[in-house]
Amino acid sequence: MDEALSEVYCNNIIKDMQEIFEIYVYTDIAKNPPKINGDPNYHHEKINIKERLSKIITKNRYFYEFYQEIELILSSVRDGHLKVFATKTPKGVSIDQYKAYLPFEFKIKEYFSDYRIYIVKIDDFLINMMIKQKNL
Numbered sequence: 001m002d003e004a005l006s007e008v009y010c011n012n013i014i015k016d017m018q019e020i021f022e023i024y025v026y027t028d029i030a031k032n033p034p035k036i037n038g039d040p041n042y043h044h045e046k047i048n049i050k051e052r053l054s055k056i057i058t059k060n061r062y063f064y065e066f067y068q069e070i071e072l073i074l075s076s077v078r079d080g081h082l083k084v085f086a087t088k089t090p091k092g093v094s095i096d097q098y099k100a101y102l103p104f105e106f107k108i109k110e111y112f113s114d115y116r117i118y119i120v121k122i123d124d125f126l127i128n129m130m131i132k133q134k135n136l
Helices: 007-023 025-032 049-054 063-075 125-135
Strands: 104-113 114-121
Touching: 007 049, 025 049, 049 063, 049 114
Parallel strands: none
Antiparallel strands: 104 114
16 A cells, blocks of 8 residues: 555544544553563553654655554554554545455464564464355
């Protein structure tokens, strides 16, 4: 998606998202996540979502990388329910119909007291893909 975005469009998206975070239940928790005894990595680092959104550069942006930056900020909260789904670009290109089913997945595994990310083959990939296609 190399569609160029206007600065006005980007600013409006950021403003709308900041308004959403006025009522988002976990905004305050994101700023100060609780400590869990015995598990120092249970929560994310402290993040002021609205402040991070306000620091997004809005000049000379392209559709995909703009939304990719927003998603990076939202994913840092570690709330699996918090997602942005763009269905069309400002010029009307439908992107919600494009999907990719990959025959592998990423897994984080311990390796000599350290953690690494691995690509793991999905054994019944074709069966899973047919089930997903049927349920669409």
